[in-house]
Amino acid sequence: MAYEWDWSALWDNLAFLLDGLSLTVLASVVSMAAALVLGLLVALARLSGRWLGAAAQVYIELFRNVPLLVLVLWVFTVLPLLGGFTLSPLMSGTLPLTLKISAFLAEIFRAGITSIATGQTHAALAIGMTRTQVLKRIVLPQAIRRVIPALGSMWVSLFKDTSILSVIGVGELMYQGRIVATDTYRPLEVFTGVAVIYYLLAYPQALGVNWLFAKFQVQE
Amino acid sequence: MTVDDVLLRAVGLHKHYGALHVLRGIDLTVRRGEVVVVIGPSGSGKSSLLRCLNRLEDPSAGHIYIDGIDIVARSANLPLVRRNIGMVFQHFNLFPHMTALGNVAEGPRTVLRMSRAAAEQRALDLLQKVGLGDKVNVRPAQLSGGQQQRVAIARALAMQPEIMLFDEVTSALDPELVAGVLAVMRRLAEEGMTMVVVTHEMEFARQVGDRIVVFENGVIIEEGKPSEVLRNPRHASTQRFLRSLLKEDRA
Amino acid sequence: MQPAGYNWDFSAFFKYLPFLLQGLEVTLLVSLLATCVGLVLGLLVALARLSGFPPLRWVAAFYVDFLRSTPLLIQLVWVFFALPILLGYSLPPLVAAVATLGAYSGAYLAEIFRAGIVSIASGQRHAGLALGMTRTQVMRRIILPQAVVRMLPPIASTLITLIKDSSLVSVISVAELMWAAQSLASVTLRPVEILTGTGLLYVAVAYPLSLGVELVRRRYLAT
Numbered sequence: 262m263a264y265e266w267d268w269s270a271l272w273d274n275l276a277f278l279l280d281g282l283s284l285t286v287l288a289s290v291v292s293m294a295a296a297l298v299l300g301l302l303v304a305l306a307r308l309s310g311r312w313l314g315a316a317a318q319v320y321i322e323l324f325r326n327v328p329l330l331v332l333v334l335w336v337f338t339v340l341p342l343l344g345g346f347t348l349s350p351l352m353s354g355t356l357p358l359t360l361k362i363s364a365f366l367a368e369i370f371r372a373g374i375t376s377i378a379t380g381q382t383h384a385a386l387a388i389g390m391t392r393t394q395v396l397k398r399i400v401l402p403q404a405i406r407r408v409i410p411a412l413g414s415m416w417v418s419l420f421k422d423t424s425i426l427s428v429i430g431v432g433e434l435m436y437q438g439r440i441v442a443t444d445t446y447r448p449l450e451v452f453t454g455v456a457v458i459y460y461l462l463a464y465p466q467a468l469g470v471n472w473l474f475a476k477f478q479v480q481e
Numbered sequence: 482m483t484v485d486d487v488l489l490r491a492v493g494l495h496k497h498y499g500a501l502h503v504l505r506g507i508d509l510t511v512r513r514g515e516v517v518v519v520i521g522p523s524g525s526g527k528s529s530l531l532r533c534l535n536r537l538e539d540p541s542a543g544h545i546y547i548d549g550i551d552i553v554a555r556s557a558n559l560p561l562v563r564r565n566i567g568m569v570f571q572h573f574n575l576f577p578h579m580t581a582l583g584n585v586a587e588g589p590r591t592v593l594r595m596s597r598a599a600a601e602q603r604a605l606d607l608l609q610k611v612g613l614g615d616k617v618n619v620r621p622a623q624l625s626g627g628q629q630q631r632v633a634i635a636r637a638l639a640m641q642p643e644i645m646l647f648d649e650v651t652s653a654l655d656p657e658l659v660a661g662v663l664a665v666m667r668r669l670a671e672e673g674m675t676m677v678v679v680t681h682e683m684e685f686a687r688q689v690g691d692r693i694v695v696f697e698n699g700v701i702i703e704e705g706k707p708s709e710v711l712r713n714p715r716h717a718s719t720q721r722f723l724r725s726l727l728k729e730d731r732a
Numbered sequence: 733m734q735p736a737g738y739n740w741d742f743s744a745f746f747k748y749l750p751f752l753l754q755g756l757e758v759t760l761l762v763s764l765l766a767t768c769v770g771l772v773l774g775l776l777v778a779l780a781r782l783s784g785f786p787p788l789r790w791v792a793a794f795y796v797d798f799l800r801s802t803p804l805l806i807q808l809v810w811v812f813f814a815l816p817i818l819l820g821y822s823l824p825p826l827v828a829a830v831a832t833l834g835a836y837s838g839a840y841l842a843e844i845f846r847a848g849i850v851s852i853a854s855g856q857r858h859a860g861l862a863l864g865m866t867r868t869q870v871m872r873r874i875i876l877p878q879a880v881v882r883m884l885p886p887i888a889s890t891l892i893t894l895i896k897d898s899s900l901v902s903v904i905s906v907a908e909l910m911w912a913a914q915s916l917a918s919v920t921l922r923p924v925e926i927l928t929g930t931g932l933l934y935v936a937v938a939y940p941l942s943l944g945v946e947l948v949r950r951r952y953l954a955t
Contacts, residue, residue, distance in 0.1 A: 264818060326938040327931045328899035330910060335931060338917075339924045383537050384574035384633075388588035388640050389564035398591050403578050417801075424803035428903065435805060442813070446774045449814040456802045456810060463801035 270447035270456040278455065281437030282462075285423045288351065288433060292358035293419055297412075299359065300366025305396075307371050317367070324364035329425050332357035337429045355424035362419050370412045373404035409477050413470035417463055424459075434458065486512045488644055488675050489534070489544075494543035496529050496530065496699075503529045504540070505699040511644070511677060516670045518686040518707070519679045521696030522722055527679045528571075530696075531646045535566040548643070564592060567637030567645040571653050573629040575621040575636070581608060582617040583665055592640070600639075607635040611665050612693045627658030638669075645669065647678040683726060687711055695719045744920040745929040755912030756933060762829055762908060763895045769834025770890070774841025780847055792842070799839035805900055808832050812904040829901035837894050841887065848883040849875055881952075888945040892938050895915070909933065 271278075307317035324332070337353040348356070377400045385395040427436035437457035442448040489511040496504035503526045511517050519527050532538040534545060536552055536559055544551050552562045575584050585604035589595040595603070608617055611631040621629050630650055637645060639666055647666065651659040663685050670676060670689045680686065686693055693710040695703040695718075703716045714720045745752075780792035799807065811832045816822040823831075852875050860870035913930040917923040917929035 322939050323935060326896070326935040326942070328896040328934055330899045330902070330908070331913075331927065331931045333936060334914070335927045339927050342924050378574075380572055380574035381576060383532075383574070384568075384570060384636075385587075386537060386560075387563055387568040387570075388636065389536055389560045389562075389568070389592040390588075391560045394591050398587065399576055400912075406578070421803040424805045425900070427805070435803065435809075438806070439809070448809075449817045452806065452810045452814045456806050459802045459806060460798055464797055467562060467797070467801055 266450060267447060268450050268454075270441070270445035271450050274441045274445070274451075275449050275454075277441060277465070278434060278437050278458065281432055281434035284351070284431060284433040285420070286294075288355055288358065288423045288426060288431070289416070289420050292355050292362060293416055295355075296366050296419075297357040297364035299363035301370050303363060303367035304370035304374065307367060308374060321364045321367050324360045325368070327361075328362055329357060329422055330360060330428065333425055333429055350426070350429050350431045353429055354410060354431045358419060358422060358426075362415060365415055366412070369408050369415070370404065373408035373411075374400055376407060377403050388439075406477060410474040412464075413473045417470060420463055420466065421459070439451070482640040488513045488515075488548065489677075491530075491534065492544045492546070494533060494545070495541045496533060496538065497541045499535060503699050504533070504543075507543070507699075507701060509694065509701070513643075513668070513673060513675055514522070514673045515691045516674075516676045516678065516689055517692050517694060518690035519677065519694045519696060520681070520683075520686065526699040527695040527696050528648055531568070531648050531677065531679055534620070534646055535563050535568055537568075560592070562710075564640050565642050565644070567640060569630070569633050569637055569640035569645070569647050569650045571649045573621070573626070573633045573653075575629055575633055579623050580618050580620055581613060581624065581632045584621070584632055585639050588636060588640045591648050603639055604635070607638050608632070610638075611635050612661070625658060626654045628663045630654065630658075630662045634662070634665055635667075644675040644677070647676065647680065649681070651680065651682060683711060683723070695722070697722075738924065740925065741922065742925045742929065744916075744922045745925045748916050748920070749929075751842060751916060752909060752912050752930065752933065755907060756908065756937070758908040759895060759898050759910075760937075761831065762826070762901060762906065763898050765830045765927060766833035766837055766894055766898070767891045769830060769839050770837030770894075771887070773834060773838030774845055777842035778845035778849065782843065782849065796839045796842050799836055800843075804832070804836055804897055805903065808900055808904055825901070825904050825906045828904055829898070829906045833894060833901070835900060836897075837890055840890055844883055844886045844890065845879070848886075849880040851882060852878050857878035885945055885949040888948075889942070892941050892945070895938055895941075896934065900909060 303317050303320055307321065308314065308315045333354060336348070337350070338359045338388055341347045363471060364441070371403055374396075381399055383393055384391075385399045390398070423433050424435035430436065434455060442451040445451060487510055489509070491507055491509040493666060494504050494509075495502070505526075507526075507530060509517075509530075519530070527567055533540045536545075536557070540553055542653065544553050546552075547562065547565065550562075551557070552559075576587065579587065582601060582604050585607055586597075586600040589600035589603055590597060593600075593619065605614070605617060608614055608653040611634055613628060613631055615637070616624060616628065616632075621632070623631065633650075650666075651662050659682070663682060666676070666678070666685070667689050678685075678690070690707045693703075693707050693709065694701055695704060695714075695716065697718050703710055703714060703719050711723065712720065777792045777795060778872045781796070783789060808829070812823065812825065812828045815828075849871075856874055856878075857870055860874045861867070865873070898908060899910040901908060902914065905911065909930060913926055917926040920926065
């Protein structure tokens, strides 16, 4: 007996699913914004003195090598027990995302900064700039421009990672999808639909990142 | 020569790169208005010397007195010291994200805290002086090597230094562009700028240099007036080195 | 409301460490199997993308784009809950996990292969053809040997990422490390130590591996 597709399960609940999408976007935007700041700070720390650099390295390796799922569950279940406070699911979700992405961004920023030819740093120092001025006026403006494509890649990655928040009950797209699938007993149609929604959103963004890579090609 | 005439004095300079002993006890005196030309084979330590003079690199031992102040001392305020020393690099090292005007005005604006208008006016004057008045809004990528180097000279001059250091500034240029840069340097010398020039350009050394210093293996093997050193070098190594340069010219 | 300070007690973690390590074994097994699937799939797809047959190129491109644009979680859930409906029979969790992770990593590996092959300067391809080699011979004797060496670091990185991503298959009840940790946490009622320890276990596996890759890359592949 051939399977009888019934797409009404998807269409009737589309609005509910798209509600989840707004949380997906919200979590992505908030995490990315915080991670950009945090990541830059950690990158600068990494490039500075010995102790600060080592601490930054520990931070980077820790949050790059712990799976996101572990991090999410840890923040959700463990942090309240340690600190005695409770976080909303959204906060518990945004924090691990921020930590993870900031570690990757720190590496990206660090690579970008060190890629600025040392000759320019010498020239800037030679006219009497302090190290901070060199960073602010010469190195960072170019480094940030150079890493924009990599930042774009991380954004797309982050966008997909928000799906993991579904396991702690954050009502983003994946979570909404599971609810609808369970309610309608139509996991095939619903999950296919959810996958397609992700694809329709993430693929154009990935194309945008490709465009960024082409546009910001380094001319040395 | 009075003590007041001396602008720069390096005493007992040593520099190690790991096991490599690159500067082995250099003593160098530069008087105000003097043009000192440093010649010698590659790897003899000339560039390291220059980079120590503005402390882009730290000497392993020795002292450098500029206007009487020891800049090797731990207490030296490096950004402040470097304002007074101009450096021009072999590979120009212009800031690619700024125009020529931006490059030259950057020092006055950010380091000397001049107003934007004043900094840009100074930059404009200097660019005109080096013959690039029509290229002020052009980015380095669109300039020839010789033009970039002249912008680099203007950028260093914008800080109004008392002494200018030139690190093989024409070595990376196509031959036809070298003359333009040397002309700018000659004019600077005629205006009385104190200069330390590392170069292979012997004609320039002969015509513009007040004193030649010959480097080999981290030591100064010969020193004197261009006419003496270049015509009648006393040291066998100097003779060999000069002969090798001549061969290059002919080829 | 502020507790005096949490009383850390790792004894539960250490007592049941063997149980966790069994989960780790499954994690590594799943990751390795999936990587094998991914390598084969990725190579085939890469060659398809580079082929001269347009429909093959489009299908391959769509495969890569779709699997890289959708979260791994939805893919796992789809293969485990939705695909059986189409197939008419359910899939064992392990099979579903390896298949999904294999297809997922295959999409990334396909791009790595494609980039690696393309990166070998076309001049060498021309030289091979000029000698009278067939396209296959050029690929086999000239392009692939060089490309393979160049691609080893990104391939190793993909494996390491897969080890971390495999934590998601706990969601479809594969008894790997994450699943073991969650079971243990609810049984011992010590989620703090269990989850912290599990996180550190993952780091203890992934970090040395990535260090190793970096070392090898620097030593053997410094261009």
